[in-house]
Amino acid sequence: MTHDASSEPAYRTDSLIAEDIDAYLEQHQNKGLLRFITCGSVDDGKSTLIGRLLYDSKMIFEDQLASLESDSKRVGTQGQELDFALLVDGLAAEREQGITIDVAYRFFATEKRKFIVADTPGHEQYTRNMVTGASTADLAVILVDARKGVLVQTRRHSYLAHLIGIRHLVLAVNKMDLVDYDRETFDRIVADYRAFAEEIGIEGFTAIPISGFKGDNITAAPSPSTPWYDGPSLIEHLETVEIANTAAQARAFRMPVQWVNRPNLDFRGFSGLIASGTVKPGDMVRVVPSGKTSTIRSIVVMPGKAGAAGGTGGDGELDEAVAGQSVTLTFADEIDCSRGDVIAAAGDPPQASDQFEATIVWMSDDALKPGRGYWLKLATQTVTATVQEPKYEINVNTMEHLAAKTLGLNAIGVAELRTERPIVFEPYVDSRALGGFILIDKMTNATVGAGMLHFSLRRAENVHWQPVTIGREEHAGLKNQRPRVLWFTGLSGSGKSTIANAVEQKLNLMNRHTFLLDGDNVRHGLNRDLGFTEADRIENIRRVGEVARLMTDAGLIVLTAFISPFRAERRMVREMMEDGEFIEIFVDTPLDVAEARDVKGLYKKAREGTLKNFTGIDSPYEEPENAEIRVNTVDMTVEEAADYIVSRILPLK
Amino acid sequence: MHSLTHLERLEAESIHIMREVAAEASRPVMLYSVGKDSAVMLHLARKAFYPSPPPFPLLHVDTTWKFRDMYALRDRMAETAGMELLVWRNPEALERGINPFDHGPLHTDMWKTQGLKQALDHYGFDAAFGGARRDEEKSRAKERIFSFRTASHGWDPKNQRPELWNLYNAKKAPRGQNGGESIRVFPLSNWTELDIWQYIMAEGIEIVPLYLAAPRPTVERGGLLLMVDDERFPLEPGEEPVMRSIRFRTLGCYPLTGAVESEASTLSEVVQEMLLTTTSERQGRAIDKDEGGAGMEKKKQEGYF
Known part of the structure; x- marks a missing residue:
């Protein structure tokens, strides 16, 4: 069998170890570290794949191999061949049941990187284990059995990996040996998965046809059995993908303070793990939430062997520290700072x-x-x-x-x-x-x-706002009016935009400075990237709220016309505004009336099922409980409704 | 952009763990066994809190059967670090003269497992650092970094707290309520044997000389090559210690720790041998063989570190 790689570990001991150990150690001193998680059910061959990675990277010793051989014969599921799964199924209870039941961490290394693998089970009741394992991972390997394709559990694992923020997904189509390395099978699974991935917002993934059992495309690609595959092997991919920790260095500096280091009255340092960004002596920092600022005086480390790990300085200070390092910072000024505070870039704090x-x-x-x-x-x-x-x-x-x-x-x-x-x-x-x-x-x-x-959900605590000389009072004063947000809410077709338009015309005639934010118009520009899922709707409203707030700061009377069906989001916007400036106007047109009008033909589509998540049909509308103003378009004309609203918001100053 | 190396990442993680314990535990302690992992753990603690000394004592659960070199280094390292050194010897084991030659598994159970529990109870420690690594043994691979123990020091592998991101839950019932729950903390969880050696070399950390090969008096017992470290070693009739060039991959009680024949007298030669050899580290320790694959897990449930 030409494709049977199991008899020859691809990662044979480096000849440099025997020839020149110091050169070898020098080479291996500066590896990166990638953490990843493997997701799949027992049947997908997950433990076998991990066992294979350990085996191929020489992480299995002779005595372990001997016990693996005897265990394989005794309880293995692979006949007389090595059952790699037995290497990783740790605890006694699960060895008996033949399943992994918790999160286990495995280690192996290649010449380029050290790897920490979180091994988690694929059973439905163990969502928590997968989320736990994924929380520290840079990458997820989603295993699929080539004979079965994309299953419910594949979706579940992918969704969880995406939810926990893993940016690099590998679709490992395993057991290719059992489908005769058939390209069409692989392509079909990849196409199925792509459709699903796009649906839930996964931006990209790398698909690799493998056999954990036989070793195809694990260390080298393409395997002779998959000449049609032109991508990297699994190991090659793991060795080159970007590490999240490195990416975090590009963001603004933040370090949560763990411990205040105070050996004597002359030294006061703040210890923590840098969460993002970089820091140098002389940098301006701000302690959040207090908002107090100072300058970094020094980055203190224990004096030791120069150039050692962690940059132990010869003289006990560092020139720079980056995300992922544990350091102790001292300030130029005596300002309050304790555990729980976050030291951040002064100009861009959280x-x-x-x-x-x-x-x-x-x-x-x-x-x-x-x-x-x-x-x-x-x-x-x-x-x-x-x-x-x-x-x-x-x-x-x-x-x-x-x-x-x-x-x-x-x-x-x-x-x-x-x-x-x-x-x-x-x-x-x-x-x-x-x-x-x-x-x-x-x-x-x-x-x-x-x-x-x-x-x-609240207006941010103003811990670090840029102080401005000309404030909202001055803006509003010049316009001779009090800023307000007139928030029109109601079903699609209830008449929100029509009434808001009429109100704005009346205010305009009264020399008031107004601006109308209309749902459809905002969605063509600012919120072009948002769809109609619940999350997108919430974000849509949040952004509109932010824009409206800026406009009230500029002194304007803002009119908005959005369905805004959820009480929580309307409350969120209300809480963004100054007290008394948010006026909720419920355009109370019954569903049957709005649907009968169906100005844009949307109700028809929703009833036919071609338009999903449509408010009033298959998505709820939560009526306001305490709207400041309530109008309807059954008993009132548009003109009457507009006049009523204007009368209710007088005086305008 | 400064891509951190794997040693820098591991160091930062271990230091972060130690600082969390210092901030959240009311009475932490560092278990110090004088081995190479303990040496690295102690070094990391000194870095974590510099210029302060680590804000907790060192605890050595002694069996009275450690190598003489270990006792010497232990006392010196505690002094260098400016830390209090507590030595606990199980009084009952001392009285009954428990030893590895006459008492078999009881020796480890009484001196180490029971001794550790006694010491933790005696001083009222609510968090104890240990130098165990997940790559050492299969049941370790599943243990949390903050591993919760009941008031009777039991570990329940099926009921462990989920551990997400680098957020560690150090909450526990205070002494008195449930009699003192505690947490074992493993800051070296994610280190491998090779990482430990590389770090020792990079940082110039002092370790017990027994890790390096030298001519030493030895006898062969039950497939293990044992060193005759003092006059308490009972020789069989006609048995003569033989000088062999040996070193140890792991250090415990000298009558229970097997040596390997070796000429590796420098750190890099030791690493070279380690990389070329094909037997795992704990093979030289009699303790894991007692009860097959599940031996260590069972010991841990009973309170062994």
């Missing part, structure tokens, strides 16, 4: 808030109790937090949104949460370190959940 929207993965048998206090740990901050009733739960098999009152073990949902005091954060998509958190039960001390912050 914000603090106490209300967020987040995706939460529940990891405990005891379901989430909305409203109950949990410990929330984010970076080095630990605070009490309460989670609201989830907005929805996500079915990880179909990606559908389901109504939910709580989250049970392994459930994933989106919910609002509040912390007892503001915490420094960044959205998870920007920073795993400042956007990822765990929830701890206060009674049992168990880690019961993990989450990823989307955004703050």
Whole structure:
């Protein structure tokens, strides 16, 4: 069998080891480190693949090999051949059951990189294990059995990897030996997967046809059995893909403070792991949330052997430190700074808030109790937090949104949460370190959940706003008016835009400075990148809210006409504005009336099922409970409604 | 752009772990066994808190049967680091004269497993650093970095706290309530044997000379090559210690630790042999062989580190 690579490890011991060990060590001193996760069910050959990687990179010693050989004959599933899976199935209980039940970490190295592999099971009930393993990974290898193709679990693993922010996905189509290395089979699986990946927003992936059992395209590609494959081998790909840690250096500097180092009255240093960016002596920094600024005086390290790992300086100071390093910083000024604070680039610090929207993965048998206090740990901050009733739960098999009152073990949902005091954060998509958190039960001390912050639901705490001389008062004063946001909400076709137009015309005649933000128009420009999923709708409203707020700062009366079906989002915008400046106007036209009008023909499409997520049909509209103004277009003409609204907002100054 | 090397990443992670413990535990301690992993762990602790000395003591759970070289280095290293050194010897084992020649597995159980539990209870430590690595042994591969222990020091491999990102949950019931739950912390979890050696060389860390080959008095027992380190070693009638050039890949109680014949007298020669050899590290330790593949897991459930 020409393609049987199992008898010859491709990673044979480097001849340099025997010839010149010092040269070899020099070469291996400066490897990078890549962490990845393998996802697949027992049947996909995941443990076999990991065993194969260890075997091919000479990570298996003779005594282990001997016990592998005897175990393979005794309990192996591969007949007389080596069952690599036995190398990695660790704990006694699972060896008996023949399955892996938790997260295990494996290590191997090639000449270019050291690898840490998180091995997690593919069973549905173990979502939490996969999320755990994925949280530290740069890359995910999604295993698919070539005989079975893309299955529900393939989607689930891919969705979870994407959710946790893994940017590099490898679709490893395994067991190619069992489909005679058939190219069409491979191409079909890749096409299936691509369609699904695009659907859930995965930007790209690398597909590799492999056989973990036989060794094809693991270390070298193309294997003689797949001459049609022109991509890299799995190892080659793992050796060259970008490491997240390196990418983080390009972002603004942030270091959560872990520990204040105070050996005596003359030294006060702040120790932590740099989450992003770089830092040098002389850099201006800001301590968040206090907002106080100072300059970096020194980056202190233990004096030692020059040029050693971690850049131990000969003289005990570093010229520069980067994301991923653990350092101790001293400041030029005596300013307050303690555990939980974040030291950040002075000109571009993160914000603090106490209300967020987040995706939460529940990891405990005891379901989430909305409203109950949990410990929330984010970076080095630990605070009490309460989670609201989830907005929805996500079915990880179909990606559908389901109504939910709580989250049970392994459930994933989106919910609002509040912390007892503001915490420094960044959205998870920007920073795993400042956007990822765990929830701890206060009674049992168990880690019961993990989450990823989307955004703050509040106007940011003004810890570092650029002070401006001409403020909103001056802007508004010049226009002789009080800024306002007239927020029109209602069903599609309820008459929001028509009435808003009429109101603006009347205000214009009264010499008022106004601006009308219309849903359709905004979607053609600012929000061109957003679709109609619930998440996109929320983001749409958030952006409109931000724009409206800037316009009120400029002194304008802003009119907006958006369906904005969810109370939470309208509340989010209300909370962005100064008290009394947000006026919610409910255009209360019943569904049957709006649908009968169907000006744009959208209701028809929604009823036919060609338009999904349409408010009022297959997506809810949550009526305002306390709208400042309520109008309708059944009892009132457009003119009457507009006059009524203007009368209600007088006086304008 | 400065791409960090694997040693820089590992170092940063270990230091981060130690600082979290220092910040969140009320009474942490560092288990110090004087081996090469302990040496690296201690060095990392000194770097983590410099210019302060590490804010916790060192604890050596002694069996009275360690190599003499180990005792010498232990005392010197604690002094260099400016740390308090606590030595615990199980009083009951001391009284009964438990030793590896006459008492077999009981020796390890009483001196090490029971001794460790006694020491942790005696001093009321709520977090203990250990130098175990995940690549050492299969059941270690699944253990968390912050590994929760019940008040009776038990480990439940099926009920471990999920560990995400670099967020470690150090919460536990205080002493008195549940009698003192604790956490074993493994800052070297993600290091491999080769990483340890490379780091020792790069940083110039002092290790016990027994790791380097030298002529030493030895006898062969049960397939292991043992060093006759002091006069307590009971020789069989007619048995004569033989001088052989040996070194140790791992260090424990001298009557239980097998040596390898070797000419590697420098660090890089040791690494060279390690890379060319094909037997795993713990083979020289009698302890793992007791109960087959599941031996270590069982020991850990009972409270062994």
